Amino acid sequence: MPEQCFLGVDLGAESGRVLAGLLDGKQIRLEEIYRFSNGPVPVAGTRRWNVIGLWSSILKGLSLAAQKYGDQITSVGVDTWGVDYVLLSEKQELLGQPYHYRDSRTEGMLKLAISRVPQEDIFNETGLQFMELNTLYQLLAMQETDPDFLNQAETFLLIPDFFHWLLSGSQVVEFTNATTTQCLNPKTGDWARDLFSNLEIPTTMLPKVVPPGTKLGTLRDEVMQHTGLGKIDVIAPATHDTASAVAAIPTSHTGTADWAYISSGTWSLMGVEVNSAVLGQRAFELNFTNEGGVDGTYRLLKNIMGLWLVQECRRAYERRGKTLDYSELADAAATADAFRSLVDPDDPRFLSPDDMLDAIKNYCEETNQPVPETEGQFIRCALESLALKYRKVLGWLEELTGTPIEVIHIVGGGTKNKLLNQFTANSCQVPVITGPVEATGLGNVLVQARAAGSVSSLAEIREIVLNSTETNRYEPQESEIWNQAIQRFDDLLKSAP
Numbered sequence: 417m418p419e420q421c422f423l424g425v426d427l428g429a430e431s432g433r434v435l436a437g438l439l440d441g442k443q444i445r446l447e448e449i450y451r452f453s454n455g456p457v458p459v460a461g462t463r464r465w466n467v468i469g470l471w472s473s474i475l476k477g478l479s480l481a482a483q484k485y486g487d488q489i490t491s492v493g494v495d496t497w498g499v500d501y502v503l504l505s506e507k508q509e510l511l512g513q514p515y516h517y518r519d520s521r522t523e524g525m526l527k528l529a530i531s532r533v534p535q536e537d538i539f540n541e542t543g544l545q546f547m548e549l550n551t552l553y554q555l556l557a558m559q560e561t562d563p564d565f566l567n568q569a570e571t572f573l574l575i576p577d578f579f580h581w582l583l584s585g586s587q588v589v590e591f592t593n594a595t596t597t598q599c600l601n602p603k604t605g606d607w608a609r610d611l612f613s614n615l616e617i618p619t620t621m622l623p624k625v626v627p628p629g630t631k632l633g634t635l636r637d638e639v640m641q642h643t644g645l646g647k648i649d650v651i652a653p654a655t656h657d658t659a660s661a662v663a664a665i666p667t668s669h670t671g672t673a674d675w676a677y678i679s680s681g682t683w684s685l686m687g688v689e690v691n692s693a694v695l696g697q698r699a700f701e702l703n704f705t706n707e708g709g710v711d712g713t714y715r716l717l718k719n720i721m722g723l724w725l726v727q728e729c730r731r732a733y734e735r736r737g738k739t740l741d742y743s744e745l746a747d748a749a750a751t752a753d754a755f756r757s758l759v760d761p762d763d764p765r766f767l768s769p770d771d772m773l774d775a776i777k778n779y780c781e782e783t784n785q786p787v788p789e790t791e792g793q794f795i796r797c798a799l800e801s802l803a804l805k806y807r808k809v810l811g812w813l814e815e816l817t818g819t820p821i822e823v824i825h826i827v828g829g830g831t832k833n834k835l836l837n838q839f840t841a842n843s844c845q846v847p848v849i850t851g852p853v854e855a856t857g858l859g860n861v862l863v864q865a866r867a868a869g870s871v872s873s874l875a876e877i878r879e880i881v882l883n884s885t886e887t888n889r890y891e892p893q894e895s896e897i898w899n900q901a902i903q904r905f906d907d908l909l910k911s912a913p
C-alpha cells in the first residue's frame with residue numbers, strides 16, 4: 417500500500433504543531449511540519465487564548481503540509497487541551513475572547529454549584545473530578561457575572577470543535593473532549609441537561625455530541641484556496657489531547673487495568689483504562705475522574721499538577737533575568753540533595769501563582785521544611801514531590817479497580833525528563849516504560865486512519881505505535897529511601913495547610 421498521509425493539528429498549553437502522519441501498512445512515521453508557540457494572553461486582568469492567532473498558525477502549517485504532501489493527504493483533525501470553549505452567535509460571530517482555564521473567574525464557583533446541587537449528585541451525573549477549571553464552573557462564572565454572551569450564544573463549541581468549524585463548517589462537539597467538561601453524562605452520552613437547569617445555565621447552545629473518528633465534512637473552499645490543500649476530509653480524532661495520547665500507548669494489553677499511564681506534559685494525567693465509568697462512593701471521595709476514550713473505553717484518572725511546576729519555576733527565573741533551559745534545570749536537580757523539602761503538587765496555590773518560586777517557598781515555610789534556595793533545590797523538590805504523588809495515585813487506582821499495576825507507561829514531552837522517569841519507577845516500585853514523546857499526535861492521526869478504514873481497532877492502533885516507535889525502560893531503585901519518603905509525604909498531605 418502506498419504511504420497515506422493524515423494531518424494532525426495538536427495544540428498544547430505551550431505550543432501547537434501541525435503534524436503529518438505517514439502510514440505505510442503497519443508502520444507510522446510522524447513528521448513535524450510546523451511548530452508555533454501558545455500560551456495565555458493577559459487581557460485587562462483576565463487570561464485568554466488567542467484563538468485567531470492560533471488559527472492563522474494552523475493555516476500556515478496546513479499550507480506547508482500541502483506543499484510537501486499534496487495529493488497523498490487523506491484528512492485533517494485537531495486535538496487540544498480540554499475544558500475550554502468558544503461561544504458563537506446566531507450570525508456565527510465569535511462572542512468575546514475565549515478564556516484560559518487558569519483564569520481566576522471560576523474561584524468560588526464550585527462552592528456556589530454545590531450550594532445548588534449536592535456534590536455527590538454532580539459526580540453521579542457526570543463522573544468527573546471536581547476542579548474549578550472544569551467547563552461547568554466556567555459557564556457558571558459567566559452566568560453569574562456576565563451573562564450577556566451566554567444569552568446571545570447560539571452554539572457552544574470546545575476549542576478543537578471551533579477549529580473543525582473553521583475548517584469545515586461543522587458545529588458538533590466531539591465526545592472525548594465533551595467528557596472533560598463536567599457537563600456530560602457518561603451513562604447517556606448526552607449533556608447533563610438537568611444539572612444545567614438546576615444551575616440556571618442555558619442548554620439551547622449545546623450541540624450534538626459525536627464519537628471520535630466521525631467525518632465532519634470536507635475543507636471549506638476558502639481554506640482550500642488559502643492553503644493549497646485539496647477537498648480532503650475533516651475527521652474528528654479523539655479531540656482531547658489526553659484521549660489521543662492514551663490511544664497511542666504502546667501496549668499489547670488493551671482491555672486490562674494492570675498497566676497505568678501517565679500522559680506527561682504541562683499536566684500529568686495518571687490513570688488506567690476501564691470499560692465503563694467508575695462512579696462509586698470511593699471514586700467520589702478520592703476525587704477521581706472518568707474521561708471518555710476511543711472505542712467506548714474510559715480513562716479513570718487524576719489530574720496531577722505536572723511539569724507546570726517546573727515550567728513556572730523556569731519562567732520565574734526568566735523574570736529574574738536568568739534564562740535556563742529544561743536540561744540545565746534537570747542537571748541542577750540531579751546533583752541537589754535528595755528529599756530536602758517536599759510539596760503537595762496539587763495544592764491550589766500552585767495552579768496559577770504569580771510566582772512559582774515564591775509559592776514553593778511559602779509552602780515549605782508553612783510546613784516547617786527547609787526553604788529551597790538554589791535552582792537544583794527547587795526543581796528537585798518539584799520532581800520528587802510529583803513522583804511521590806504518582807505513588808499515592810497508583811495506590812488509589814489499585815484500590816478502585818482491585819487490580820495490581822505491573823507497569824507504568826509514560827508518554828508525552830515530559831518523558832524527556834529522565835530524572836523524573838527514574839524517580840517515578842523508584843517511587844512507585846514498578847518498571848516504567850517511556851515513549852513515545854509524540855503519543856498525542858500519533859493517537860490523533862491513527863484515529864483518522866481508522867476512520868479511513870486503514871486501521872481496524874484501538875488494539876491495532878497500539879500495535880502500530882509499538883511497531884513504529886522506540887521506548888525506554890526504567891527499573892525501580894532505592895526502594896528503602898523512597899519508602900521512607902512516602903511516609904513523610906503522607907504525613908505532609910495529612911497536615912498540609
Ligand code: LFR
Nearest residue numbers: 497498499657658683685719
Ligand atoms: C492536558 C489537559 C488535561 C486537562 C487539562 C486542562 O493537556 O487536556 O487532560 O485536564 O489539559 O484542559
